[in-house]
Amino acid sequence: MQLFEINGGNRLRGTVPISGAKNAALPIMAASILVDGETVLRNVPDLADVRQMQALLAKLGVRCERDAEGALHLTVEDEMNTHAEYDIVSKMRASVCVMGPLLAKRKRAQVAMPGGCAIGDRPIGLHIQGLQALGADFELTNGDVLLKAKKMRGSEIFLGGPFGSSVTATANVLMAATLAEGTTTIESAACEPEIVDLADYLIACGARIAGHGTPRVTIEGVATLTGTSHTVIPDRIEAGTFMIAGAITNGELMLEGARIDHLRAVVDRLRRIGVIVDRAEKGLVVSSARRIEPVDITTQPYPGFPTDLQAQAMALLSLADGNSCITEKIYPDRFLHVGELSRMGAQLRKEGPTVIIEGVKRLIGAPVMASDLRASAALILAGLIAKGTTRVQRAYHIDRGYEKIEEKLSAVGASIRRLEA
Ligand code: EPU
Numbered sequence: 001m002q003l004f005e006i007n008g009g010n011r012l013r014g015t016v017p018i019s020g021a022k023n024a025a026l027p028i029m030a031a032s033i034l035v036d037g038e039t040v041l042r043n044v045p046d047l048a049d050v051r052q053m054q055a056l057l058a059k060l061g062v063r064c065e066r067d068a069e070g071a072l073h074l075t076v077e078d079e080m081n082t083h084a085e086y087d088i089v090s091k092m093r094a095s096v097c098v099m100g101p102l103l104a105k106r107k108r109a110q111v112a113m114p115g116g117c118a119i120g121d122r123p124i125g126l127h128i129q130g131l132q133a134l135g136a137d138f139e140l141t142n143g144d145v146l147l148k149a150k151k152m153r154g155s156e157i158f159l160g161g162p163f164g165s166s167v168t169a170t171a172n173v174l175m176a177a178t179l180a181e182g183t184t185t186i187e188s189a190a191c192e193p194e195i196v197d198l199a200d201y202l203i204a205c206g207a208r209i210a211g212h213g214t215p216r217v218t219i220e221g222v223a224t225l226t227g228t229s230h231t232v233i234p235d236r237i238e239a240g241t242f243m244i245a246g247a248i249t250n251g252e253l254m255l256e257g258a259r260i261d262h263l264r265a266v267v268d269r270l271r272r273i274g275v276i277v278d279r280a281e282k283g284l285v286v287s288s289a290r291r292i293e294p295v296d297i298t299t300q301p302y303p304g305f306p307t308d309l310q311a312q313a314m315a316l317l318s319l320a321d322g323n324s325c326i327t328e329k330i331y332p333d334r335f336l337h338v339g340e341l342s343r344m345g346a347q348l349r350k351e352g353p354t355v356i357i358e359g360v361k362r363l364i365g366a367p368v369m370a371s372d373l374r375a376s377a378a379l380i381l382a383g384l385i386a387k388g389t390t391r392v393q394r395a396y397h398i399d400r401g402y403e404k405i406e407e408k409l410s411a412v413g414a415s416i417r418r419l420e421a
Pocket residue numbers: 023024026093094121122123124125126127161162163164165166167168169194307308329330331373374401
């Protein structure tokens with residue numbers, strides 16, 4: 001098993017190219033099931049999760065190849081299989097994104113229930129409710145969700161849950177509704193940029209969608225969709241992680257391709273603690289020259305502060321000049337990094353879905369264990385500034401969502417290497 005070894009203390013300086021967004025690429029890849037002809041996707045990051053989605057799509061009869069320039073070509077060749085099995089779904093929850101497309105195009109979707117996950121309970125009831133509203137019959141069979149529909153009909157669907165809107169439930173219903181007969185209105189739709197990117201791809205394929213990026217999305221069903229070329233948006237979570245890398249090391253990073261309009265809440269919090277964030281011609285420049293101030297952060301659905309940057313923000317605020325509070329409103333149990341950051345000297349006290357962070361002057365390198373993708377990113381960030389050596393075990397978590405992270409960090413001055421444990 002691989003690990004990352006980091007020697008902390010280097011100021012990061014230079015340019016980091018931001019990759020395409022994992023959470024936009026995965027549902028768009030799944031959406032290729034809906035279309036006739038070839039989809040060409042550019043700016044798809046080369047990540048473990050993307051390779052998992054390629055493997056799943058291959059089993060579902062979609063030919064999926066990368067060309068020499070890195071573009072992904074997807075073409076449906078065989079529509080017989082409609083079963084996403086547990087061995088793949090349990091490795092990657094985004095596999096549930098094939099549910100809507102399979103149902104709409106092949107009239108049947110059998111998808112293993114994903115089960116528990118390190119960041120907490122992650123139910124899929126809203127996905128099922130939304131697809132039932134479009135006319136699907138649902139049963140649970142041997143741990144699989146089985147949905148069937150002879151005909152899908154447009155409907156009015158409310159997709160709000162106890163923690164707000166659901167990103168992949170919105171994606172599933174949006175995808176299914178493109179081929180349903182009549183008009184579908186999704187209320188309390190997720191507004192994340194990744195949903196907008198999915199809708200833009202579907203529109204380019206011939207779908208009729210309005211209101212994407214707002215809580216009310218309207219879809220007029222069409223008979224067929226036709227393959228097209230699409231460029232995936234830059235990854236705002238990767239960009240946010242590198243913004244924090246620049247801030248935590250008192251460095252200066254130019255994040256090439258990062259979009260400030262996707263990162264407003266993050267920019268707001270960083271500026272409030274004294275980090276300088278400027279728009280540049282090709283992206284964003286982040287710099288920090290002094291000890292940061294404390295601040296309170298609450299994670300929320302977009303455009304609020306993203307839960308996918310909560311752990312990384314905690315690493316940063318653990319070095320603030322005073323006390324901060326982070327409240328997690330999306331996944332109240334997403335705090336496995338608290339114990340590991342504490343091993344590095346962070347002063348953290350968890351009270352329900354809130355962590356009170358008493359800023360310390362320095363973190364100290366330690367062997368730590370990654371528990372999930374974003375928690376691992378937080379431990380790497382802490383390692384970049386900690387005194388001495390940090391070893392982050394289970395590198396495979398980070399490989400799910402960060403393309404070439406050690407290369408990108410080394411190129412701007414970090415001392416980080418991947419080792420075999
Ligand atoms: N929820 C329900 N019922 C449902 C679905 C969700 O109650 O049927 C709840 C969840 O438990 C959670 C909230 O709604 O409290 C939001 O979850 P959501 O469904 O939006 O999450 P998701 O679609 O499964 C995506 C990202 C996650 C990201 C969340 C929140 C993808 C592939 N995944 O997950 O990304 O944390 O939205 O923004 O887009 C990551 O990249 O590290 C990651 C976990």
